[in-house]
Amino acid sequence: MNPTIVERHPPQDDGYADRNLALLERLIDLQLADPDRYASIPEGATVVIIPSGDTEFFRHNLNLAIRAMLAGGEVVLLPEEGLEDPDAWFVVSHPADQPGRVRLAVTLDDTLLRGEGPGQLDSLLRLIFAASGRERLAG
Amino acid sequence: MPTTAYTYPLDPLNWVRVTIHIAHPRTVTGFTMQYEAVIDGRTYPVVRYDCAHGYPHRDLLDAEGRNAGKLWLAGWDVATALDHARKDLRANWRAYRADFIARMTP
Numbered sequence: 165m166n167p168t169i170v171e172r173h174p175p176q177d178d179g180y181a182d183r184n185l186a187l188l189e190r191l192i193d194l195q196l197a198d199p200d201r202y203a204s205i206p207e208g209a210t211v212v213i214i215p216s217g218d219t220e221f222f223r224h225n226l227n228l229a230i231r232a233m234l235a236g237g238e239v240v241l242l243p244e245e246g247l248e249d250p251d252a253w254f255v256v257s258h259p260a261d262q263p264g265r266v267r268l269a270v271t272l273d274d275t276l277l278r279g280e281g282p283g284q285l286d287s288l289l290r291l292i293f294a295a296s297g298r299e300r301l302a303g
Numbered sequence: 304m305p306t307t308a309y310t311y312p313l314d315p316l317n318w319v320r321v322t323i324h325i326a327h328p329r330t331v332t333g334f335t336m337q338y339e340a341v342i343d344g345r346t347y348p349v350v351r352y353d354c355a356h357g358y359p360h361r362d363l364l365d366a367e368g369r370n371a372g373k374l375w376l377a378g379w380d381v382a383t384a385l386d387h388a389r390k391d392l393r394a395n396w397r398a399y400r401a402d403f404i405a406r407m408t409p
Contacts (some may be wrong), residue, residue, distance in 0.1 A: 177397075181313035185393050188311050188319060192389065195307060199325040201304035211309045228312045240309070 180224050187213040187244065194247055201248070206255060209238040216244045229256070304332065316341045317396065320348075323385070331381045336388045340400045342407070349403045352388035359384030361391075361401075366407045 177224040191213065212229040215221045225295065233239045239256045246252025317340060324333040328368040335353040339346050351362045359379050363372040376384045392399075 178314070181317050181396070182393075184311070184313040185396070187320070188313075188321070189389060189393065191311075192321070192323070195323060196325065196329060196331065199305035199307075199323075199329065202307050203310055205307050207306075207308045209309050211311050224314070228315065231315060232312060 170177060178224075180199060180221060183212070183215075183221060184225070187215065191242070204250060206238045206239055209240045209255065211242060212239045213242045213244055213247070258280075305314070310339075313396075315363070318346070318370070319392065322353075331385055333381060334385045334388070336392060338396050338399055340403060342404065344364075347403065350392070350399045352384065352391075354381055361388070364403075367389050371406060 191202075191211070210229075210232040212225055212232065214225055214229070227241055229241055233256050241254045241256060244250050304324060304327050306324045310318055310320045312318050317338070320335065320337040320339060322333075322335040323331065326332045333354045335351065337351040337353075338349050339347050339348075340365065347366055348364050348368065351364065352359065354360075356397075359376040359381060361374040361376070362370050362375075365371040376387065379387070
């Protein structure tokens with residue numbers, strides 16, 4: 165077997181992709197029902213829904229958000245419980261615009277992998293926004 | 304006319320790019336849904352549903368971004384095509400990824 169081909173496949177299928185697809189479908193349904201509400205999402209942004217009620221899934225998606233933030237562009241965080249409430253959304257600036265803050269974001273990533281949970285969402289978001297620059301999307 | 308365009312990560316190796324154009328009050332007038340795979344550290348568009356060229360269709364893409372197969376959704380309205388795209392990607396993204404990798408393999 166060619167080992168290069170094996171590496172092209174995901175190392176394991178943990179089911180989070182399917183769960184994220186379900187969340188994306190919910191978001192699209194909400195967009196179709198109330199398009200003006202979602203028109204404020206910046207064009208070309210990376211959108212990550214922060215799930216509630218499942219610590220591992222929460223950690224997975226917060227890690228995705230941090231990876232996207234480090235990769236560049238704007239990242240919009242939509243708490244699952246606040247999908248319909250623009251006041252609950254945040255757009256996080258790209259830390260490359262603030263290079264002194266990248267190290268802190270990476271440290272946060274390691275911390276998250278070790279085990280923060282949904283109960284700490286507010287404090288975690290505050291730390292992330294402090295690391296990368298924070299701006300409410302609406303309100 | 305509200306338009307939203309964003310990317311959504313499913314996991315570190317799988318993404319969906321979404322653009323939806325909606326006319327008032329709630330009519331979908333155009334869309335793009337594109338599944339993208341990260342393979343060997345590079346992001347590839349794998350399959351794209353959109354309404355370019357006047358009709359909804361699905362494009363299968365190869366590693367160079369060339370069209371490897373077009374499926375016209377002739378006679379479908381935009382909203383129906385969007386609904387189909389969502390269902391198809393949800394059901395088949397793994398297969399699209401595997402087929403794309405198979406097409407890459409010399």
